[in-house]
Amino acid sequence: MTPPVPHIAAAGSALPGDPVDNTALAAALGISAEWIEVYIGTQTRHFARDLLTGEIRHSLADLCARAAAQAMERCAAEPADIEFLVLGTATPDHLMPTTASRVADLLGLDQLPTYQLQSGCAGAVQALDLARLLITGGAYRCGLAIGGDVCTKHLDVDRDMSAAAPGDLVNAVLFGDGAGAAVLTADPQGPALLRTLNRCTGLGREPGQIIDWFGLADRHENRQALTEDYKAIEENVPVMAVEILWELLDDLDWSPDDLDFLLPPQLSGRMTRLITEQLAVPAARPISCVDRTGNNGNALPFLQIEQLLPQMSGGQRALAVAVESSKWIKSGFALQKP
Incomplete structure (x- = not known):
């Protein structure tokens, strides 16, 4: 019997707050906006906490649940259709409980396997890899693969970066926060x-x-x-x-x-x-x-x-x-x- 081929029925995303441009970020860190534009080449990013006050406005679980809900809505998937959830992240909200389980709770999902993969930029692909294997194995027909990170937990908004070494500056201006998700199904919906x-x-x-x-x-x-x-x-x-x-x-x-x-x-x-x-x-x-x-x-x-x-x-x-x-x-x- 030919194993089922997983398809990506829909995808969704969640970016916290308004985009923060280089001028605003440079002013907060006491560095040059031109340096960010020339050496990093990123124009805007989104932060889960307020750049000026440090107030946390969104958790990783919040963002992942929003992205997953959007993906489900786009392909008309109901909570009852979702048979597993896989989340890849390098920055979980807590060591326990897992952010994956928190996301399942926010989505109204219960009595299903949840997996959290601790990884950096490859974690999203690892989530897709595991989701693919779960479907091709024949045990499941529909599930969620999610990836997200809240990197600004490592950004010290009170630190004066004007004299920082380039290596420190890169970490201060490179990252943003957000989440994305995809619904994978054994039915031929999407690629x-x-x-x-x-x-x-x-x-x-x-x-x-x-x-x-x-x-x-x-x-x-x-x-x-x-x-x-x-x-x-x-x-x-x-x-x-x-x-x-x-x-x-x-x-x-x-x-x-x-x-x-x-x-x-x-x-x-x-x-x-x-x-x-x-x-x-x-x-x-x-x-x-x-x-x-x-x-x-x-x-x-x-x-x-x-x-x-x-x-x-x-x-x-x-x-x-x-x-x-x-x-x-x-x-x-x-x-x-x-």
Whole structure:
């Protein structure tokens, strides 16, 4: 018996508050808006807490539930139709209960398996990968894959960044908050999810990014919660992106000319443009959003899918590439509209 092929019936997103432009962010941090525009290339981002007061306005669970509810509404899926929920995030609201279980509660879902995958930029693809396996295994016919992050919990709005090193500045201006979601179904609604790639390739390599969790015993230690080797990321991510692209193409027996759409890695406006050029797929239309949303981690592939779905017509193909620099994870996926 041929296993069912999962399809993405609909996608949704949630971005908190109004967009924060570079002028407003630079003024709050005491740095140059021109520096952000030149070296990061991101124009706006959204924050789950007030930039001036630090007041938290949205939790990750709130954003993920909003994105999932929108996706369900767009394909007329009822809570009773959802048989599982998978959430990928690097910034859960709590260690316990899981944000995935909180999202299920907010959506009115009960008596179903929930999975939370702790991962950075590859977490969204990992969520799609697990959702795909649950459907192709035949046990389930419909479920939710969700990705989201609230990164501003690591942004100190009271810190004067005017004398900060470039590495610190990057972390202060690169990220945003948000969530995205997709309804996957065994019924032929929307493009088929033909392949997912999810592979850790960091054996023996230093992490490119570390996010610490502080407990009662160590929260007063003099170390940053978030550290990033941006030079290593700039050097390695473009190379890995090209490798991912060609591995997926070879696996599917597609040529670059077969691609109608390309979903490139979403690091920053500047880096995404450079990587898209290096991927060298001129026939494919790039689908990118990071220059307007900021790097909101696991939300980004779902935000790209949300943009992609209305543009795809019958027979068209799309390929997505995502790289996680924390321990150098290669990930991606391929879609084809029936």
